[in-house]
Amino acid sequence: MKRLSLLLFALFFALILAACGESKDNFRETDSQQDEATEETSGSEQVDVIKIGSLHPLTGPQASEGQEMRDAIQLAIDEVNENGGIKSLGGAKVELIDSDSENNPEKGIAEVQTMANAGVVGIIGPYTTAVALAATQEAERIGVPFIVDVGSADAITERGFKYTFRIQPPASKFPEAFLKYVPQLNEEYGVELKTVINAHEDSDFGTGMANVLKENAAAAGLEVLDTLPHPFDTADLSSDVNKIKAQNPDIVSATTYLNDGQLLVETLIGANVKPKAIIGMASGAFSNAKFIREQTDINQYIMDVNYAMNPNSELTEEVKKKYEEKYNKGLGPNAAISYTAAKVLLDAIERAGSTDRDKIREAIAETRLTDHILAQEEIVFDETGQNVNAQPVVNQIIDGRSYVVMPEPYKERDAVYPLP
Amino acid sequence: MKKKWVLIGLLLVFLFTFPLYSTNYLLHIGIITLMFAFASQAWNIISGYSGQFSFGHAAFFGVGAYTSTVLLVEYNVNPWIGMFIGAIIAAAIAFVLGFLTFRYKLKGAYFSLTTLAFAEILRVFVKNTDFFRKTMGIMIPLDINPFWYQFQTRVGYYYTILILTIIITVIVYLISRSRLGFNLIAIRENEDAAQSLGVRTFKNKMIAITLSGGLTAFAGTFYAQYLLFVKPETVFASDISVSILMPAIVGGVGTVAGPIVGSFIVTPLGELTSQMFSNLAGTNLIAYGVIIIIIILFMPEGVVGRYHDWVNRRKKGNKETQEQKESVTS
Amino acid sequence: MSLWLFIQSLIDGLLMGGIYSIMAIGLTLIFGVMGIINFAQGALMMLGMYVTYWAFTLAGIDPYLSLPLSAIALFILGALIQKGVLERVMDAPDHNILLITFGIMMIIENTALVLFSPDFRSITVPWLSETIKMGDYVVSKPKLIAFFISMSVALLLYWFLQKSYLGKAIRGTANNKIGAALVGIKSKRINYITFGLGAAIAAIAGSLMTPIISISPSIGHTFILKTFVVVVLGGLGNVLGAFVGGLIIGVSEALAGAAFSGTLNELVIYVIFVLILIFRPKGIFGGGS
Incomplete structure (x- = not known):
C-alpha cells in the first residue's frame, strides 16, 4: 500500500518531467548574468535564428486586443525577415515566441522565465499595469530587456530598472x-x-x-x-x-x-x-x-x-494596409504601439550586432528612431527607460x-x- | 508503521533537495504549489476537520498580504514581523466571522455563502479605500535582503514556504491527535450529538476558525513578498478562495496529508493543462471543474481519504482471515 | 439626492430588479424542491443568452421570439445535468453539492469560453433601442419588457406549482419524498423536470437580457452572488418571495448607487446578505414553495 503512495509520487514527478519535455526548448539554470547560449561577439556573429518574446493576454476578456498586439509584432518581424533578416548577424531570421499572460501577474512572471530559458533576447508586452509591474521585475532579475508596449502606470518606469523600457506615455x-x-x-x-x-x-x-x-x-x-x-x-x-x-x-x-x-x-x-x-x-x-x-x-x-498613429505619414498608411491584408483586421492604436516596440527592438538588435542581452539593452537605450508610425517626434528613451516624446x-x-x-x-x- | 515514516522521510529529502535538480520554472511551480498547500492546510482546520466549509478564505489571505505590505511601505515594519501582525488581525477577523455565524447557528450552505459574501465585502471595502490605494494596489520596492523577506533567487522563497508548510502540517497533525481535533471531528460528524455528549461546540468551532484564519494570513504575506505587489483583485479574489480549497478537497478534507497531496496534484495539473492547450483559453479550468466533479462523485474523501479506507479495509480483511484460520485450526 | 434622481433611480432599480427576480426564481425553485444551491445558475443563464444571440445574428430571429427556443434548449440541458451528475449526490452533505454545482459552472463557462471566445458581443434590435420618455423620466424598453415577462413567469410558475398536478407533485416531492413515492410520484423524474425548469428560467432571464447588455462567457459571475442574495432574502424555495426580493435588491442597489460614491453600492448588497443570513435566514417571507 505504501507502494501506491510511492507510485503516486513517482507519477507526479513523471508528470512534471513530461511537462518540461512538452513545452518550449531545453531548460537551463539561469541566473541574473547572461545565458551561456549567447556567444561572444564583436560584430561578426553568425546565428541562424534570434528569438524575441511577446507577452500579451491571448485568452480572457482582453484577448482580442492582446492577439492584435501580438499580430502586430509578428508583422514587424515578417518585414525584417522578408528583407534579409538581421544583417549584422549574418542574415539571422527572427522568431517570435508568443506567450499568454492571461492578464495574470503570476503567469506573467512564469512566462518571462520560460521565454528567457528559451533564449529570447528581448520581450514585448503586456497590456496591463499589474502584469507589467510583475513581468518587468522578473525580467530585471534575470537581465532580459523588456519593452512595455502598453501598460500605463507611472510606476512601471519609476523603479530604477535598467532593463525596462516603455513606448506608451505614462498614465499621468x-x-x-x-x-x-x-x-x-x-x-x-x-x-x-x-x-x-x-x-x-x-x-x-x-x-x-x-x-x-x-x-x-x-x-x-x-x-x-x-x-x-x-x-x-x-x-x-x-x-x-x-x-x-x-x-x-x-x-x-x-x-x-x-x-x-x-x-x-x-x-x-x-x-x-x-x-x-x-x-x-x-x-x-x-x-x-x-x-x-x-x-x-x-x-x-x-x-x-x-496615443495614436501619425495620420499624416505615408509609412503609417503602408503599415496599416499590410496589417489589414495579412490579418483581415484594422490596425488599432495598441497594436500600432506593439508594432513600434518590435521595430525598436529589432532595430536595436541590428545595431548591437549581437545576441548578448546586455548589448541589446544598451542599443535600445541609445535608440533614436524617427522612421515610425506613432504621432510623436523621434523615439528616444530617458534614463528611466521611458519614451520621452510619447504623447497622447x-x-x-x-x-x-x-x-x-x-x-x-x-x-x-x-x-x-x-x-x- | 515504520514504513510510513520512511516514506515521509523520503518525501522530505526530495522536497529539500528539489532546487538542485529543478529549473527556475519548476521552482516557481513548486513555490505556488507549496503556498496553496499551506493555505489549504490552514483551511483544513475549520473546513476539513470541523466540516464548516469556507468559500471565503481569500479574506484572511488578503488581510495577511495587505497588513504586512502596508506596515512595510508606510511604517517601515519588517515583513517578518508584519507577517505575525497580519496573522493576528486575520485571526481577529476570523473570530468576528465565527462569532456572527456560529452564534447564530449558520450551518452548511448558509455558512459557506456567508463566508463568500464576507470575502467579497472585504474586497469591495479595500477596493474603495484610499488608504489601501484602492484598485491601484501597493507595490513593494525591490530591496533584496532576506532579513527583510526578499530573496535574490527563487530558492530562498522556496525554502521559506517549504519550512512554513512543514510547520503548519505538524500543527495540524498535533491538532488531529488532540482533544480539540477529536471535538472538531465529532462536531463535523454530528453536531447535535456531540453537544449532547458535552462537547462545547461553539467554543471549539471558534478556536478552529480563529486558528484557520490567522494561519492563512501567513500565506498572504508570503505571496505579497514574492510578487512584490498586492491589489484587491489578486489577493481578495474568489479565485484565491477556490485555489485554497481545491487541494484539500482533492487530497482529502480532514486528513493531515490531504491538502499537501492535493496541492501537488492540482497545481501542476493546472500548469500542465494550460501548457498543453496554450492556444485554447480556459481549458485548465475545464479540467479543474471535471476534477472537482469526479472527486465529489467518486472520491469525496479525497485521495488520502481513499488511501486510509483502503488500508483500514485491508487491516480488517487480514484480521478476519486470521480469525477464520484460527477457528478452523483450533 | 434630488427628487428627480430618487425617482429615476427607483424606476431603474425596479426594472433591473425584475431581472434579478427571474434569475432568483429559477434558483429558488431548485433549492426549494431539491435542496440544491445551484452555483451554475449564472452559467446556464449565459448559455440562454448565447442561444438568443446566435438566433438573432445568424437567422435574424427577434430575441423575444427565440425565448421559447432557449428555454427549451436549457430545459433539456438542465434535465441532463440532473440525470447525469446531480442525481448521484442528492444525499451528500450541502457543501459537496455546492462544490459540484461549482464544478459544473466552471465547465460550462470555460467550454463557452473555448467555443465562443471571450469577446463581448451585443445585438442591436432597432425597435428596442428607443427609450420611453415619461416627462422628465426615462424608461428602457427592453428592461420594461423584461420586467413584465419576469412578473408573468413568477405568476405562472406560482400558479403551476399550486394548481397543476405536476406542480403539486413537485411540491410533494420537496416536502416529503417517501410520502410522495408512496403515492406513486417518481421523484427521480420530478427532479429532472425541476432542474430542467430552473435551467429554463435561467435561460429566459438570459434571453431577456441579451438586448440589454453585452454578453460574454463569464457574464454569469456578475449576477450569481446577487442572485443568492435575492433568493435568501425572499426565502429559499419561495417563488413569490424571490420576485419581491429581486425588486428589493434592484431598488436598494440603484438607490445606494445614487447616494454613495465609488462602488460602495456593491457593499450594500453583501451587507444585506450577511445580515439576512444571520438574523433572518428564512428570509422576509419565510421558506416553502
Missing part, C-alpha cells in the same frame, strides 16, 4: 494632455466648456487617471463635478448616468475598456443625456477599431485623448472613422466642438 500624461487640450479646444472654437464628470473603470488604470485629473483640473480652469467609478465588466450604468444627468456637466470624460465604454455611451443616449462633449482619456472603447467602425449610430463626434493626442470619431484633431503636426481635420 493622459489627464495632463486632457487638461492642456480642452482649454485649447475652448479657445480655438470659441466656447467655454468648464465642468467635467469623469466616469472610469475602477481598476488601477482608470483610478490613477481619475486622481490626476481631479488634482490638476482647477489649475487648468476646469472643474470636476463628480468622479464615477464602475467595474469594467458591469452590466448596468444607469445609476452613474442618472447622476450625470442630475449634475449636467459640460463634458463627460471617460476612461474605460471596450465593453463598459460602449455601455456608457448607449446608456447616455438612452437616458437623453446630451453633454456638450464626450472626451475619453485612453478609452479602450473610443479608440477601438471595431467600435469606431461599427457603432456609428452612437459614436458620432466622440473624442478620445489617446486628441482623436475624434466622425462618420465611422477616427481622426486626429489636435495638436498641429498630426492634425488631420478640424474638430466638431462642441457637439451640435
